Amino acid sequence: MINSTMALRRGLAAVAAASLLATGLSACGSSDESAGASSADTLRVVLPAQPATLDPIVGARSAQVVWATVIEPLVATGEDLEPTDTGLITAWERTDDLTWTFTLREGVTFSNGEPADAAAAVNTLEMVRDLDTSILKSFWGNAVSFEAPDATTLVITTKAPQYDVVNQLGTVYLVPPKYYEEKGTEGFAAAPIGTGPYLFDAMRAGRDISVKRNPDYWGDAAETEKLVFSWSPEASQRLALLRSKSVDVAFDLPPAQQDQADKAGLDVTATESAMKIIAFLQTDKAPFNDPDVAKAAALAVDRDKIVEGIFNGKAVADGGLLNVKPGTQPDVVVEQDLAKAKELLAGKSVEVPIAYPAGQYTNIEEVAQAVGGMLTEAGFKVKYNAMDYGSLVTQIGGGELDGMYIFAGVPNVAVPSFFVNGFMRSASITKNCGSPETDAMADEAVSQPDAAAAEAIYDELNEIGVVDKNCYIPLYRQIYGYAVADGVKDVKYSPLNAVDFTDVTVG
Template sequence: MMIMKSLRSRRFLALAAALTVASAGLTGCGGSDSDNSGASGTGPIRALLAAQPATLDPIVGARSAQIVWATMLEPLINTGSDLAPTDTGLVTSWTRTDATTWTFKVRPDISFSNGEKADAAAVANTIMLTRDSAASQLKSYFGNVTAIEAPDATTVVVKTKTPQYDIPDLLTTVYLVPPKYYQEKGSEGFAAAPVGTGPYVWSGANAGRDISVKRNPDYWGTKATNEGVTFTWANEAAQRLALIQSKSVDVSFDLPPAQASAAKAAGVEVVSTETAMKIIAFLDSTKAPFDDPKLREAAALAIDRDAIVKGIFDGQAVADAGLLNVKPGQQPTQSVTADAAKAKELLGGATPTVQITYPAAQYTNIEEVSQAVGGSLEKAGFKVSYVPLDYGTLVKRIVGRQVPGLSIFAGVPNVAVPDYFVSGFMKTKSITGNCPDPQIDTLAQQALEQNDAQQAAPLYEQLNTIGVVQKHCYVPLYRQVFNYATGPGVSGVVFGPLNTVDFTKTTR
């Protein structure tokens, strides 16, 4: 692990030096130091991301891209500082009429930026798209919904087959789309020029280079204090550091620990936030080699999350041994502790082959993390191969059940209730589908039928123990500490633990 850290440091220093010299010419990332739009405080806020968003369609897109689309589109229900639903958004109240019926009131007199009405019919249509679209990222969460009706312009009634306590929570990650425009354009057309009700509107894009939004002068809420935001991206962390140091961008997101430390040493303002996002290794129990429970246990015991956090992140991540503890600061009651000797003993001299698939450049230090996981498995006796993919391709393959062995990617509980991971990862009909088990499905249903998350908590502890400790289908690794840097005079960037960013108060 320490060798890996040393090699990474040398590579970073060499690349950072080269990019610092060359950064003035990287106009695709916001212009040079002499760019008047940056120095004068006029023009859009220049935000640098780690990767280009795969799609700006919130129906089919992974929530990692919401940093861009959420400037233009709004969730049906807002969340507060405690990550619970609030009445401040498009939906202002909700009541549980009976065990299987929820009634929601929609804020009146709101319109999309193209003039369409953002009324109850639009809300109902968006929920139906989320439930019924074949490629919907949230499809598995709404399978229990049997009817969605809009009896009048400000009322939506959602009926479920069986009781489901978390419907309001789920609507905090459903982003409202205009029915007519979305139908006319389709998913790809909508993603090419999104239309929403948010504080910004689409301004344009240069393919593969940047995406711009501008202030919505007709926004129903508090209007943005800046003119807009231009998003660019750079896969290399050293480049993101160089560009913030050269003042070519106003805010640089997703700085790994080494770059964050270098930025601080150079006098750059860096904000660090423990997020709800956690990196997880998923073992496919439906295919070889992990259809063998003994091999899953061996893999789970071989992987040392504490060593990964210490050796790769310099402690700037939080080792997390649980799957369903979705809020920062929580830990499960039962977990798996690394035991390399026992892992090797379980293999008994066998050398099964394992494929490790991961999204290249999607997460902080994901290459090093994947190599560390692979190295641990090799020490136990596994033969390891690596398959780095772009994030969009990985998601499609996971949904299509085309990723055997072990895959590493983030779980982002955009809804801060445990069922978000249960329905997303644990149920037989989940996004990953990597651990089908009738017992899990039964317990998941029982949990949803409770009155609230507090009553369901013991069931979620049981589910976590089954999936992580007993069946070893999931190897939680760590919770991400997210670092971002801001340029001189830049303030008001608000990054939330659920992977959300509010630019409306950002100034420079």
């Protein structure tokens, strides 16, 4: 969702503050204290940001790189970003238009001994649907009931037909019912328990988080005994930590650092991600409740210049919202037309605040400045509002912002309905573009027999949100870069902003 992923519910900032207090950058990535000396039994990873929370019920999917080592989704996702039968759910059947029946893997337990059965799945899904703080609440409003007729059978009944229920289960992470109820979100985030290949080990607030191999994992055992995650918002520092052998993997390296790492002889991987950076217009408030002003802003932006000027071509200009899979583009986009933008403004003095999460995404400050410069050229007056990620998340979810905010959209699962539910329904997270019309179209799309039958409706929804109403100015799809130290093998990055560490070896 907003990555990514898309953590935009009130209460998340409080959870983040309580569970993972940041105490300063200087400690992060320290070779003597946080990660320890290089070892064949330990993989040391430096991330661009500290996870806001390790609770998947309320947390942004940008943190799943950490928690997914411990907690697993109900449905696994393959390299083609489609559901597979290799995870906790091993089979499914659409019993009728409104009913899905799933088979859970037999004999799996959480690391605290609780059964990871259909009853646990029902409990997790009910929290995801019903809790006010649930990050996926808006995605499960169509679910009438979750039932467990026996330990390995899960039955989901919906109000209206929904073809993508299986896909949506790919971002529902299974949590132990008794432990979660006992600990609550803050307690769970401080010491999460799951069914995954690793067990939570330790958390040093503001410094690092470590996990250790689960000796009783139901699947193939992880190759590496321990993972240690630290963080630094500065890409140059992440690369410096890797080059100094203080860490083994440096994630989210911008093009400049990718080039430097390559010249230093490090193994660099660059993958087109499903994550795209989007400028959101709060079209229910001034100044963008004026359709001409919103259209002028959309016509002012040249995404190709951003890709070439800031990323040296190492990003993919993308003018669509609902084309979620890498390599896809919409049929209709908004191209820059400064003359038309100025004509629409008609000499009016329009002030636009641009909020963005400082340090959260690759080159985000430069991107915000570039967008602001283009708006200024069209005649807008721009005010920049750099915020920390948690504060921006809270203000978006609380409907406190006006103007424009630049954020990442990460489809946790690769279906258009994910962004429709998150952004385009009246009850969506952003609440900046929903209407009875889009709600009805969203219902019609998801009630189709399959993705192919729904495609034309999603194309129309995309055109409404991006081209007609200008609720969104999609900018670019990130090419995600990371580098590993000599001897590190088999780090597997997914375009859905997930990483599989189970086969990683450290030479």
